[in-house]
Amino acid sequence: MRDRAGMRAADDDRQAVADQLRVAVDEGRLDLHEYDERLHRAYTAKTYGELDILLADLPTGSAPVVANGAGPALPGELVATGAVDSTVVPASGGRSVTRRWVVEVWGPWLRAVPIVVGIWAVTSLLAQDLFFFWPGWVAGPWGVVLAVRTVQGLATGEPARQAAKRERRRQRKREKEIRSQARGSAEPDGRELPGTPG
Incomplete structure (x- = not known):
């Protein structure tokens, strides 16, 4: 039987580790630089x-574990972080990183093409004549460009980079909110702030 450490990980496994790292940074176990690097x-x-290496020095354990301890988390299952308060977080958020990236890339095309085909169909119907299928000039070249971008993106790991970037933005936003809340709670204590006219 093969060693688990050498087995290939899935997108859901990577997302489960990212969720555990987010819990660790929220608890103050990792600073932002470490979190960014590990993410x-x-x-x-x-x-x-x-x-496993990314979680080895955290109290969450060495690998994503299903709440019942049966092994690696599957999509939609809950992961026990092993933290003092036994926090449980969703393993994958419902969608894999790759699928989400592909939907983001192809989303505009999937919304625009039905609209132009509908315009062509309505104008042909109103004219009671089958016009030249001009939506092909919109869907075809654009689709080819997106197909090339998809293949290149999957080959170079673009979905993972986008997910990491999105996670960093989310963390920075959260930090900003925490700082502004801290500033807001420090000011209204009735004392004048330095440099304000009295």
């Missing part, structure tokens, strides 16, 4: 061994 490594990890 990038999580999204680019290929094996369970590479993911």
